[in-house]
Amino acid sequence: MLENRYSKEIEEKWQNEWQKYNIYQFDESNDCKKPIYSIDTPPPFTSGKLHMGHILSYSYFDFAARYKRMRGFNVYYPQGWDCQGFPTEVKIEKKYGMKDRKEFLKHAHEWTNDMIEKMKAQMIMMGYSPDWRYEYKTISPDYHKKVQLSLLKMYETGELYNAEHPIHWCPRCGSAIAKAEASDLERTSKLNYLKFKCKEDIILVATTRPEMLHACVAVLFHPEDTKYAKYANEEIETPLGKKVKFIPDKEVDKEFGTGVVMVCTFGDKQDVVWTYRYKLPIIDAFDKYGKLINAGKYDGLKAEQAKEKIMEDLEAEGKVEKKEPLKQIVKVHDRCGKPIELLRSKQWFIKVKDFSSQISEDATKVKWHPEFAITYLTDWANFVEWDWVISRERILGTPIPFWHCEKCGTWVPPNEDELPVDPRLEDRNCPKCGEKMIGENSVCDCWVDSSISPLIVSKWQEDEEFFNKIYPCDLRPQGVEIIRTWAYYTIHRCKRLTGKIPFKNILLNGNVLAPDGKKMSKSLNNEIQPEEVFKQYSADALRQWAALSGAMAKDRPFSYKDIKYGKSFLTKLWNTAKFIEMHLRDYEYDDQDFDNLREVDKWILNRLHALIIDTTNHLETYEYHHAIKGLHEFVWHEVCDYYLEYVKYRLYDENPENEKSKRAAKYTLFNVLLNASKLLSPFVPHITEEIYQIYYPDPAKFIVNSSWPQSYTQWRNQEAQEKIIVLNEFMSKIRQYRAQKQMSMKDEIPKVKVFTYKPEEIEYILDELKNTGNIKTVEILQGDLAIQFGN
Ligand SMILES: [Zn+2]
Numbered sequence: 001m002l003e004n005r006y007s008k009e010i011e012e013k014w015q016n017e018w019q020k021y022n023i024y025q026f027d028e029s030n031d032c033k034k035p036i037y038s039i040d041t042p043p044p045f046t047s048g049k050l051h052m053g054h055i056l057s058y059s060y061f062d063f064a065a066r067y068k069r070m071r072g073f074n075v076y077y078p079q080g081w082d083c084q085g086f087p088t089e090v091k092i093e094k095k096y097g098m099k100d101r102k103e104f105l106k107h108a109h110e111w112t113n114d115m116i117e118k119m120k121a122q123m124i125m126m127g128y129s130p131d132w133r134y135e136y137k138t139i140s141p142d143y144h145k146k147v148q149l150s151l152l153k154m155y156e157t158g159e160l161y162n163a164e165h166p167i168h169w170c171p172r173c174g175s176a177i178a179k180a181e182a183s184d185l186e187r188t189s190k191l192n193y194l195k196f197k198c199k200e201d202i203i204l205v206a207t208t209r210p211e212m213l214h215a216c217v218a219v220l221f222h223p224e225d226t227k228y229a230k231y232a233n234e235e236i237e238t239p240l241g242k243k244v245k246f247i248p249d250k251e252v253d254k255e256f257g258t259g260v261v262m263v264c265t266f267g268d269k270q271d272v273v274w275t276y277r278y279k280l281p282i283i284d285a286f287d288k289y290g291k292l293i294n295a296g297k298y299d300g301l302k303a304e305q306a307k308e309k310i311m312e313d314l315e316a317e318g319k320v321e322k323k324e325p326l327k328q329i330v331k332v333h334d335r336c337g338k339p340i341e342l343l344r345s346k347q348w349f350i351k352v353k354d355f356s357s358q359i360s361e362d363a364t365k366v367k368w369h370p371e372f373a374i375t376y377l378t379d380w381a382n383f384v385e386w387d388w389v390i391s392r393e394r395i396l397g398t399p400i401p402f403w404h405c406e407k408c409g410t411w412v413p414p415n416e417d418e419l420p421v422d423p424r425l426e427d428r429n430c431p432k433c434g435e436k437m438i439g440e441n442s443v444c445d446c447w448v449d450s451s452i453s454p455l456i457v458s459k460w461q462e463d464e465e466f467f468n469k470i471y472p473c474d475l476r477p478q479g480v481e482i483i484r485t486w487a488y489y490t491i492h493r494c495k496r497l498t499g500k501i502p503f504k505n506i507l508l509n510g511n512v513l514a515p516d517g518k519k520m521s522k523s524l525n526n527e528i529q530p531e532e533v534f535k536q537y538s539a540d541a542l543r544q545w546a547a548l549s550g551a552m553a554k555d556r557p558f559s560y561k562d563i564k565y566g567k568s569f570l571t572k573l574w575n576t577a578k579f580i581e582m583h584l585r586d587y588e589y590d591d592q593d594f595d596n597l598r599e600v601d602k603w604i605l606n607r608l609h610a611l612i613i614d615t616t617n618h619l620e621t622y623e624y625h626h627a628i629k630g631l632h633e634f635v636w637h638e639v640c641d642y643y644l645e646y647v648k649y650r651l652y653d654e655n656p657e658n659e660k661s662k663r664a665a666k667y668t669l670f671n672v673l674l675n676a677s678k679l680l681s682p683f684v685p686h687i688t689e690e691i692y693q694i695y696y697p698d699p700a701k702f703i704v705n706s707s708w709p710q711s712y713t714q715w716r717n718q719e720a721q722e723k724i725i726v727l728n729e730f731m732s733k734i735r736q737y738r739a740q741k742q743m744s745m746k747d748e749i750p751k752v753k754v755f756t757y758k759p760e761e762i763e764y765i766l767d768e769l770k771n772t773g774n775i776k777t778v779e780i781l782q783g784d785l786a787i788q789f790g791n
């Protein structure tokens with residue numbers, strides 16, 4: 001018997017039971033004949049708490065896993081953790097101070113494990129169903145080993161290389177970053193019109209970055225700009241007194257400022273192009289900390305300070321014509337939000353530029369859900385101009401496995417069987433000259449780790465049989481905002497390393513915005529904590545919100561309305577199940593009862609038949625909001641508002657003569673509740689498990705691994721469907737009439753007239769009309785279909 005109320009205790013009970021009976025376990029044995037469905041689960045960053053975006057995305061593929069299990073798949077659902085991020089490093093730094101490297105790493109491991117335990121508890125609380133035996137952590141030696149192995153293999157083919165290139169650099173973090181980690185920030189700055197001098201004439205040059213004047217190596221104008229034609233290739237003097245060339249170039253924007261632009265080494269990407277085009281000298285403008293170098297008296301100042309000081313000096317010297325406010329987009333580091341610079345630096349790179357079209361083509365072989373999202377990847381791939389810089393000047397990360405011999409000038413990798421290695425902690429001598437080598441000091445970009453997640457979960461280069469079973473994975477679920485990083489790098493790296501595209505389907509979710517439609521953030525104080533929502537509404541309510549959250553790959557505001565709807569649906573389902581259970585308690589299921597169905601029974605079974613087909617189709621295409629909406633509609637409206645009302649009089653009928661009709665109603669209720677519960681199970685596994693156990697109180701058998709409902713063709717019945725549509729319309733008219741007259745259901749309506757040209761069809765619904773409508777007499781008359789009250 002169901003308890004009075006659905007509660008979180010019930011959810012906890014089933015979470016424990018499912019764990020106890022290992023029902024999420026992947027069957028590794030070769031005897032298992034079930035087809036495999038493998039998920040390349042996203043490893044969340046180990047922040048210690050799930051946010052609403054996690055809840056959405058993890059619910060999405062948990063629905064897929066639960067559905068596939070019920071469809072008879074041997075589901076492989078591992079869970080990983082992305083541990084080596086910059087935020088963890090900052091937290092450890094803050095908490096323990098910068099100690100020596102060994103101690104730092106020890107703390108990092110402790111911290112990370114602590115965070116993982118917290119997040120794991122939240123995942124269990126949400127009813128997620130990974131097989132915890134396949135947990136992995138990017139911080140573990142095993143993971144490092146695989147990442148390093150992947151690097152050695154790419155080094156052998158020349159796809160990993162060390163070189164000096166201009167790269168994006170975050171002075172705040174003191175590290176190289178990939179272009180994919182840079183985001184745009186709009187801000188208002190000043191456009192300064194500075195006085196340059198050419199052949200005794202003043203030439204105004206507009207710039208937002210006077211702090212880069214010392215790195216100015218040329219000044220350019222557009223060849224069609226007649227104002228400057230006479231100065232072509234003359235010497236021009238910067239306000240700092242330095243002489244450079246004044247060059248015509250077609251790529252200059254005539255409309256910006258005065259149509260003249262100063263080229264500074266690595267001022268921006270276009271500067272890099274011009275520097276190489278005109279073989280201009282290279283002057284490094286900043287050091288790693290964002291301080292000026294090669295700038296004479298301004299050396300050592302940070303960019304913002306230098307800007308102020310230089311402008312002050314130039315103004316004093318009368319070298320500033322005017323200043324205008326200017327809205328501009330600056331590139332900032334997505335992790336710390338601080339402006340980034342271009343810097344020439346020796347770094348490790350993975351080749352991506354040459355593979356752009358291959359990556360785009362490979363992406364087309366993956367099935368994208370939704371389809372349009374592939375353009376996020378192809379647009380990005382077409383836009384990639386530089387290789388991927390993978391080295392980061394940080395501590396917490398997978399060490400890049402190379403030593404450098406200064407004498408021979410070569411890089412020396414370890415042997416594969418020595419992995420994992422940490423060149424920072426281990427000295428080695430050069431195999432050629434015997435000289436002591438220097439271990440590489442930087443670590444890998446986190447995406448280097450996570451871009452081989454399909455190889456990790458499939459035990460690449462470790463267990464060939466297992467690898468062949470799992471790889472390529474069936475499903476890669478991920479957030480839409482990391483397509484240009486995680487999806488892009490994974491497709492590329494795994495394809496290069498195995499020759500095969502790493503996954504067959506990619507399922508994308510968007511971001512969860514705050515209820516006000518803004519991005520959730522601590523500073524805006526609009527964050528919603530899943531734990532609080534969970535406490536108030538239960539996991540199954542939260543899971544319905546995730547399913548309801550609408551179109552894939554779109555950002556959407558968090559909706560308390562959906563959560564509340566989810567919760568009230570649980571209450572409705574619970575009460576319905578209690579009612580049905582009460583009537584089924586003494587009922588022994590018998591297929592023969594099918595022969596005695598009334599039209600209403602046939603109608604609801606026909607609806608159930610269609611619901612099974614629709615829900616199955618929606619789950620096959622990952623369209624969860626369609627699936628859950630159909631289920632809500634069926635249970636709440638068709639079953640509760642109509643069908644239950646139609647059969648009540650039969651269920652309470654004690655006349656033995658009507659026993660067959662009563663049993664037919666019970667047969668129908670049995671099938672409706674059982675199958676609706678199964679269809680709902682991937683979304684709301686806890687409540688449906690509790691309901692299911694009324695019918696199958698066998699402790700080894702659970703709804704979550706029972707078989708998916710079949711749509712029996714004998715349930716299909718279009719005729720009954722049409723008749724009951726008429727009945728439903730009459731019923732809602734009767735309800736309206738009662739409401740108008742302020743009559744309760746107990747008040748009998750003395751008489752109604754029903755008009756129809758097919759009186760024989762009304763016969764089938766007459767009992768329901770009278771009994772459920774509480775009508776004394778129904779008079780059937782010829783005429784257009786209608787119902788009329790009173791005499
Ligand atoms: Zn930064």
Ligand SMILES: [Zn+2]
Pocket residue numbers: 405406407408409430431432433434435
């Ligand atoms: Zn050497």
